Amino acid sequence: MAQNSLTPKGPLATKRALQLPLVDGFLWLVRIAAIAVILVGAYNSLISMRLSGQQWRDLVVFGLAQGSVYALIALGYTMVYGVLRFINFAHGEVFMIGAMTGFFVSDALARTPLWLTQPFLALLIVLICCMTVSALVALLLERVAYRPLRGLPRLVPFITAIGASFFLQYAIAGLFGVGVKSYPGVPALSGSFTFLGFRILKVHLLVIVVAVVMMAGLYLYIEKTKAGRAMRAVAEDQETARLMGIDVDQTIARVFAVGGALAGAAGLLFGLVFGNVNFFSGFLPGIKAFTAAVLGGIGNPIGAMLGGLTLGSVESLGPSLVLVGLDIPSAHQLKDVVAFAALVLVLIFRPTGILGERVSEERG
Template sequence: METFLQQMVNGLTLGAVYALIALGYTMVYGIIQLINFAHGEIFAAGGYIGVITLSFLQSRGVLEAHPTLGLVLAFALAMVYCAFLAVALERMAYRPLRDASRLSLLLSALGMSIFFSNGMMLCQGVYDKAYPIQLYSTGQFTVGGAVVSYIQVYIFVGALILMIGLNLFVNRTRLGKAMRATAQDKVMSALLGINANRTITITFVIGSVLAAAAGVMVGLYYGSVRFDMGFIPGIKAFAAAVLGGIGNLTGAVLGGMIIGMVEVFAAGYLASEYKDVFAFIILILVLYFRPTGIMGEQVDDTRV
């Protein structure tokens, strides 16, 4: 029981991170039907900005005095940086191909992913960069024998707040409405005066801000970042988005949680070397019975 509870905690933490990244995939897919493979690298860039900010603050002696301020600043800078990165990415790699075939767009995304990952390697080096603060030692508590560290709580609550915020934004604001309208029918929404380009850019920005937050969280949680850290979580989050029904926000969160849970439980109760296999088996099974994913919308004529 104790082990089971512990695995639940592990799975929820991992799932929350996947869910945050998956949201970026699913939003972009929803609006321009593009699988933005460079999204994982934006997540990694967020992690790097976090470590750079914190290391700078530490070298100035500010971090010891104001750790909370340091963390807030790290998150804020990572989010701002990744927002600009997303705008540049969309402008340079995707907008010129807006009317090209979907395959060209996909290849452009793959190319940008490789470009960013290698760019980070060249700028930041091949070595792991250590986060200057280690939150594992900042305390933990036990629930029914399961150890829960504060960092896990922060990650989970932080992810939850961001997801609720996103949900409110998409469903309650004018911009959110514009996003949904553009996703539904680009031509019609343009006729009604919605600036499609601006809406698409905003979608990219929001997805990337979430990924940046996830990047800093992962850096803090695992204690280090590396240039290629975006690849595997990117693939997993993409699988999560597909599992939940690509284009669907709730689906992405659900998919992320399921992938995280399956991975942890497979490692804990089956064979840990095959944990990824089990995650993808679930994906295949779900897609076999529900090709549009768990929460996937009905495939209508306008999409096909």
């Protein structure tokens, strides 16, 4: 089709016709290089047997646990994107505030007997506090920073969100200090057990279970309740939803609240897994969760869950699998590079995600 025997007038020279192939070629080169690096690295590290099977399985479990946390955060991104079509960059900070709340509440509870006698009740209280506070912050954010900007080009709320992100970070730093806060230990969650050859830390099991329960709850909420239906309607078409008598403002606020609550829960789980949190803790998990949301097909809650688990595993396994195989020293130092590389590659090559269904309407 492209047999151009044209001799165009003006400066339209052949180099112009070549530009796209050049760009495409470059992208293909990147693609092939990425695949080659992954394959060679994986092959080398697998045949070198540097890690035992047990260690691989540990990495998988850890990856799933951290992936569940990402998935919970990613749900917030994806839901907001679904209704408003913009990236709520400050969502990572909502998560971080959840983790902070978790620290303060559990720190207080750890000094009561409840922490030892009824650890799960105590954790439930902490969880509810985290979810409430994060939901409130998300609501506040929506009210103050985003609602006035509805209908503007989406870069405007996006930049606002960047501002909100830094404001929240440094507000927390100013109020609570910049130091790292260490979660109190939960004796009931220390130790591990073995299941199907996988050695699973109890904390990781709790994290995965809580995340799964939350996601199931969210699924039911979106699919079965009236409020959930309203959310889906608003995501499809705000104007029509409004005409059908749905309170769009309230529905959007509810989306932020639900997303915030999930991020708050993720904050607590993050605190339980990694043990500490500071004002900057929201940045990296936020970006990674956004990657997860895109990876799963942004706007799609199920996709966000899958994306989160995938990204968690990639980040956990990637350095050992690929980088060690390439003889890169201190490969785990580069685990964030792996995450960012995943982000960049996903956005470049598969911006529609694994379950990219909504994307056709998202052009422009």
